[in-house]
Amino acid sequence: MKRIEVAVAVIVNQHGQVLIAKRPEHLHQGGKWEYPGGKIETGESVHQAMVREIREELALELGESEELITLDYEYSDKHVRLCVRWTEHFEGEARGMEGQEVRWVDWQSLEDYRFPDANLPILTAIEARLGA
Numbered sequence: 598m599k600r601i602e603v604a605v606a607v608i609v610n611q612h613g614q615v616l617i618a619k620r621p622e623h624l625h626q627g628g629k630w631e632y633p634g635g636k637i638e639t640g641e642s643v644h645q646a647m648v649r650e651i652r653e654e655l656a657l658e659l660g661e662s663e664e665l666i667t668l669d670y671e672y673s674d675k676h677v678r679l680c681v682r683w684t685e686h687f688e689g690e691a692r693g694m695e696g697q698e699v700r701w702v703d704w705q706s707l708e709d710y711r712f713p714d715a716n717l718p719i720l721t722a723i724e725a726r727l728g729a
């Protein structure tokens with residue numbers, strides 16, 4: 598099965614809150630919460646794809662970012678590589694441009710939200726950074 602490469606953004610504000618969005622019901626893994634992002638297009642770096650997706654989905658402008666974790670996961674119907682980056686640099690107010698619900702969540706509360714199965718290592722990586 599083809600593996601799709603996805604740029605994923607962990608966006609953190611000055612209060613240690615992380616921005617999450619709810620995936621529309623009709624999409625793959627719909628109804629669950631996600632770190633915003635989307636598919637990397639040909640010729641794009643992960644950072645570039647992430648900046649483009651966050652502009653499209655949330656109307657936020659991201660600044661510099663750094664790698665957090667890269668992980669491969671095989672859903673029954675889809676294989677994904679999540680290239681997850683970390684940024685504390687953004688301008689604007691997050692809005693769900695595609696009608697999706699968007700929330701800033703204390704990092705300690707992330708475990709209360711249902712994310713796609715692939716996501717568990719991302720939570721561990723966030724906790725390692727913010728909980729240290």
Ligand SMILES: Nc1nc2c([nH]c(=O)n2[C@@H]2O[C@H](COP(=O)(O)OP(=O)(O)OP(=O)(O)O)[C@@H](O)[C@H]2O)c(=O)[nH]1
Binds near residue numbers: 625633636675679714
């Ligand atoms: N954005 C995002 N995608 C995730 C996460 N976890 C996870 O398994 N995925 C999977 O990665 C893929 C990302 O695709 P997407 O639907 O966001 O892609 P996209 O924004 O380019 O949308 P499109 O399909 O309309 O082009 C989906 O299969 C989704 O289920 C996550 O935390 N954030």
Ligand SMILES: [Mg+2]
Binds near residue numbers: 633634635650654
């Ligand atoms: Mg997306």
